Amino acid sequence: MRVLPILLFLLTIPACDGAIGDLFGVFPADVFQPETPDGGGQIPPGDGRGFQPEEVGFLEAAQGVTGDVRNIALAQVGIVILAFLTAGTDGVHMVDVTQPELVNSGDFLTTIHDSVLTAPAAIAGGRVDALAVVDNTYLICVAVGSGAPNAVTVFHIPTLLANATSPVADLSAAFVEKIAGPDIAVPGVGGKGGGASGQGGAFAVATGGPELGLAAILPGTPGTWTSATAFVSAAAPKVDNFVDVLFTLNGVFASVKSDTIFGIISLTLTGAIPPALTAVTPGAIDVEDPARGGNFDILINSPTTVTGPGNYPMDLTLDVFSLLVTGDNQIRIFNVTNPALTTAPSVLDGTGDGTVSVDGSGGFFAVGARDAVRVYTSLGGAPQIVAQVPFTTANLIIRGVALTSAAAGRFVLACGGTRGLRIIQWSDTP
Numbered sequence: 329m330r331v332l333p334i335l336l337f338l339l340t341i342p343a344c345d346g347a348i349g350d351l352f353g354v355f356p357a358d359v360f361q362p363e364t365p366d367g368g369g370q371i372p373p374g375d376g377r378g379f380q381p382e383e384v385g386f387l388e389a390a391q392g393v394t395g396d397v398r399n400i401a402l403a404q405v406g407i408v409i410l411a412f413l414t415a416g417t418d419g420v421h422m423v424d425v426t427q428p429e430l431v432n433s434g435d436f437l438t439t440i441h442d443s444v445l446t447a448p449a450a451i452a453g454g455r456v457d458a459l460a461v462v463d464n465t466y467l468i469c470v471a472v473g474s475g476a477p478n479a480v481t482v483f484h485i486p487t488l489l490a491n492a493t494s495p496v497a498d499l500s501a502a503f504v505e506k507i508a509g510p511d512i513a514v515p516g517v518g519g520k521g522g523g524a525s526g527q528g529g530a531f532a533v534a535t536g537g538p539e540l541g542l543a544a545i546l547p548g549t550p551g552t553w554t555s556a557t558a559f560v561s562a563a564a565p566k567v568d569n570f571v572d573v574l575f576t577l578n579g580v581f582a583s584v585k586s587d588t589i590f591g592i593i594s595l596t597l598t599g600a601i602p603p604a605l606t607a608v609t610p611g612a613i614d615v616e617d618p619a620r621g622g623n624f625d626i627l628i629n630s631p632t633t634v635t636g637p638g639n640y641p642m643d644l645t646l647d648v649f650s651l652l653v654t655g656d657n658q659i660r661i662f663n664v665t666n667p668a669l670t671t672a673p674s675v676l677d678g679t680g681d682g683t684v685s686v687d688g689s690g691g692f693f694a695v696g697a698r699d700a701v702r703v704y705t706s707l708g709g710a711p712q713i714v715a716q717v718p719f720t721t722a723n724l725i726i727r728g729v730a731l732t733s734a735a736a737g738r739f740v741l742a743c744g745g746t747r748g749l750r751i752i753q754w755s756d757t758p
Contacts, residue, residue, distance in 0.1 A: 647688025
């Protein structure tokens, strides 16, 4: 499979997202100096021109978004922006969010479930709890804690879109067959955790156990995929649980539990067949707050905290050149210009109890924290909050989040568990 080294090599090629400095001028200076959410003050309304951040739409069971909606990933196919939402045993929902402010039941496109697949196409493990979009072309679906020997299913997104918007009900044409390699089981961390990430035709799966699954996709319509020998940590760093994983320009980062340490390790990919990973950090870098010993254990075991298949603290995202890691009421921020993570992380406190999700883009990042969505900017140096939207709706706990934008402004798409997809507009400036 000669394409694999080429695909993995592409992961190391630097890319440019554009001049982010121009974005700082979008907001007046006072917007970047509000009081913190728990400081007793009020967040200034929007951008100083009267705009008020608010929920502008939702899709719940009545609109087709059923099940326990926990995680979200976006893909762009032409001019269409698609949101994929994990829903456990209900599969994965597909919604057109090209115009987020106008989303309604007509934008619910389909649910990928065994009921719309014919053999040999099937959802591995019978459920979808974590997911990733690779190159806007492939959807990686992960079943966490299902006990299945293989818990990973791959779909071709353009084919999904073509069939979902046509009279064709069977989505099996989008199924990407696994043709070789070992099974990737995802037991999770006590049935929790689990994550996936990829680009350049390759992807990794944080199994929740001591293995990090690896795979590569051979392009086609729909294409095929092959798994590789899983990465297992050596004594340094020793990893008991791979919690989440993130591909970056500099390689691969993983959040892990190593003995009693909740931390981050940095890895590099090689172009070998099968692909290989090499540790950059000498051991897991602790991300717990020593002043609040055991806060991760408290967060994970709390009956009111959002943990379960596909959700777990230590969610990862990349915002410009910062690696952001969720914790209990805080975000740890690493400078990743040095892949060895030799610089101590900064800490952003007050993000909200139960902070388990984060997504970043162009100098902004959004946090999902139990009963609120908050948006921060790092364009002015130290992160500052620019918007927040609290929720008091019964049974609504915020889980995965994703940033998106449109002509009408900027939005956070948030997973609300049994309350489906929530759409928050935090700026009316595109």
